[in-house]
Amino acid sequence: MELLDRFAAGDLEAFEVLFRQHQKEVYAWTVRIVRDTGIAEDLTVETFWRIYKHRAQFKPDGNFRAWARRIATNAALDHLRHTRPETTLPENLPCAPSPDGAVSREARDSINRAFHELPAKYRLVASLALVEEESYREIAQAAGISESLVKVRVFRAVRILRKKLNFLRAEVATK
Amino acid sequence: MSNEEIKHMKELLKQAVAPVPDSELRRDLWPQMLSELDEQSLSVHRVPWFDWVLAAILSVVLIFFPGSIPALLYHL
Numbered sequence: 001m002e003l004l005d006r007f008a009a010g011d012l013e014a015f016e017v018l019f020r021q022h023q024k025e026v027y028a029w030t031v032r033i034v035r036d037t038g039i040a041e042d043l044t045v046e047t048f049w050r051i052y053k054h055r056a057q058f059k060p061d062g063n064f065r066a067w068a069r070r071i072a073t074n075a076a077l078d079h080l081r082h083t084r085p086e087t088t089l090p091e092n093l094p095c096a097p098s099p100d101g102a103v104s105r106e107a108r109d110s111i112n113r114a115f116h117e118l119p120a121k122y123r124l125v126a127s128l129a130l131v132e133e134e135s136y137r138e139i140a141q142a143a144g145i146s147e148s149l150v151k152v153r154v155f156r157a158v159r160i161l162r163k164k165l166n167f168l169r170a171e172v173a174t175k
Numbered sequence: 176m177s178n179e180e181i182k183h184m185k186e187l188l189k190q191a192v193a194p195v196p197d198s199e200l201r202r203d204l205w206p207q208m209l210s211e212l213d214e215q216s217l218s219v220h221r222v223p224w225f226d227w228v229l230a231a232i233l234s235v236v237l238i239f240f241p242g243s244i245p246a247l248l249y250h251l
Binding site (some may be wrong): 012013016018019020023026027028030032035037043044045046048049051060071107108109110111112115126127131132133154158161162 | 180181184185187188189190191192193195196197198199200202203205207208211212215249
């Protein structure tokens with residue numbers, strides 16, 4: 001019996017083999033969305049728990065890697081939805097080190113803040129498409145949506161960010 | 176909105192958002208997975224407290240009002 005058949009039948013040893021084969025990849029994908037190693041580890045375990053729970057829905061002739069990535073994306077999206085900052089964010093959000101001083105510390109804080117305040121579905125595509133430069137195709141497959149919808153969400157994310165940044169700039173100017 | 180604007184935002188985000196600290200998994204998560212599986216299977220077999228309360232109420236009713244047994248059987 002093939003590994004995937006055994007897994008679909010509920011064999012724990014087959015699940016362990018699959019877990020060990022794919023945990024690094026699931027983690028690497030998740031950490032690029034949530035941008036926190038501890039949370040990404042927990043979400044990796046959550047992803048595999050969902051995989052195990054829904055094993056009967058998996059077709060053994062299907063692509064396990066793609067299936068796992070899709071479940072990981074949904075788990076990460078659920079996390080972003082539930083932990084979205086409502087109004088305030090901590091003052092010491094981690095920022096990228098300034099490469100050449102092109103953008104001031106204050107501006108970087110504002111951008112970082114605006115990014116973290118994006119609605120979950122836009123933050124997901126913004127993180128993957130704009131920061132990590134994943135292809136629209138990869139994101140579409142992982143999120144279970146069309147490429148054109150990914151494009152629309154990237155456009156909207158950029159528009160929201162621009163609006164927020166204009167607002168923040170105006171707020172800073174009035175201080 | 177032009178692609179130039181998206182490109183510009185990409186540059187801004189790259190300068191502002193902290194890079195992923197460590198995309199390489201440093202430890203094996205299987206032990207954590209096993210304890211999660213144990214926990215979940217335990218919670219599946221655990222009877223919720225309100226079921227116990229319901230059973231207790233039903234027992235009390237049946238003991239003190241045995242006349243309600245035929246009515247209960249009728250509705251089952």
